[in-house]
Amino acid sequence: MAQAVTMYRWDDEGAPQVVDGKPSEYMNVLKKCLVEGYGAKSSLGWSVVEEIASPPYLAIKNDINVGSGGVAILSASNDAAGQSTKVYGVQDYIDQNTQYRSSPFSGFDRNSTSQYMINKWFLIGTGRAFYFFVYSEYTMGSNATGARSVISFFMGDFDSLYPNDPATFTHIAGAIDSTSNQWNYSLNNKISESNLSSISRIHPIDGTEQPLTLSLVSLFGTSAHVNGAYNNQPNITILSPCYLMMGNGSINSSASYQNNIKPYVRGILPGLNIANSAGYRSDAQPVIKILNNANHYLIPSTQSYTGCAWINLEEW
Incomplete structure (x- = not known):
């Protein structure tokens, strides 16, 4: 069943702020949005399963009434300003040292200071999943x-095409098993400059530990951008969902992914749609437009091309 979506922003009344770029500040933003709420905005209904102040560690479970009970984990070796934070998800969480069916990990940090500090955040989500951009x-x-570092990732349950799928919780970022925060390691860059092939890993339907390569494919293939900088108002007539495909996203190389345990097409990434036309590159952030009678957020491009990826802000 689809759920209502909430968009949280750094400029909301009462919103938590990233002041110095400490790991604990970013963790607090997620905790406020997912678990506690702030100002006039309620939380998404997630819950803290473990939290440690030093060194910073936060494990948050999605709403078991609507989600799989998967857990998002953030950790850092210390809480110094500029320290890198490691992020990943697990389907099964016992404690800090005992976890099963983990996603790949990614990482982020504040990048720099003054006007270059990464601190203007957006979180878009439900009780099952969320997108985080800073x-x-x-x-x-x-x-x-441009060639500036950002923070961007998906965390949560995808919409499986298989009833009672036991492993729907995953983490998708711009890098696999790397804590580097380079601009070309971001999810934004994958969407607007590169491609969505072999972007993460998920686990097979039999519930075992061995992870499988995951690609995102829309009606337009594994690309979600147009070559060139487009500042015009695009003529968007198609919004295609993103399908989770096993392997590199090509049916020609999917021989090992054609069975009930490792199906070639596994599910749909909630909320993310790829448009047939690009634009709005020169507009100030955030770009929010009504498409198909619903508000959508355009994921910003990076350096040379123009992205076509929109997140539905109303219902997943």
Whole structure:
């Protein structure tokens, strides 16, 4: 059943702020949005299963009434300003040292100071899953971040095409098993500059530990961008969902993914749609437009091309 979506922003009344770029500050933003709420906004109904102040560690479970009970984990070796934070998800969480069916990990940090500090955040989500984006003041003037680092990832349950799928919780970022925060390691870059092939891993339907390569494919293939910088108002007539495909996303190389345990097409990534036309690159962030009678958020481009990926802000 689809759920109502909430968009949280750094400029909401009562919103938590990233001031110095400490890992605990980013963790607090997620905790406020997912678990506690702030100002006039309620939380998404997730719950803290483990939290440690030093070194910073936070494990948050999605709402078991609507989700799989998967857990998002953030950790850092210390809480110094600029320290890298490691992020990943697990389907089965016992405690800090005992976890099963983990996703790949990614990482982020504040990047720099002053106008280049990554502290202008957006979280878009439900009780099952969320997208997290953080930009610097420097990059907010247009919908293209250039070769500047950002924070961007998906965490939560995908919509499986298989009833009672036991492993729907995953983490998708711009890098696999790397804590580097380079601009070309971001999910934004994968969407607007590169491609969505072999972007993460998930686990087979039999519930075993061995992870499988995951690609995202829309009606337009594994690309979600147009070559070139497009500042015009696009003529969007198609919004295609993103399917989770086993392997590199090509049916020609999917021989090992054609059975009931490792199916070639596994599910749909909630909320994310790829449009047939690109634009709004020079507009200030955030770009929010009504498409198919619902508000959508355009994921900012990075350096050279223009992204076509929109997140539905109303219902997944």
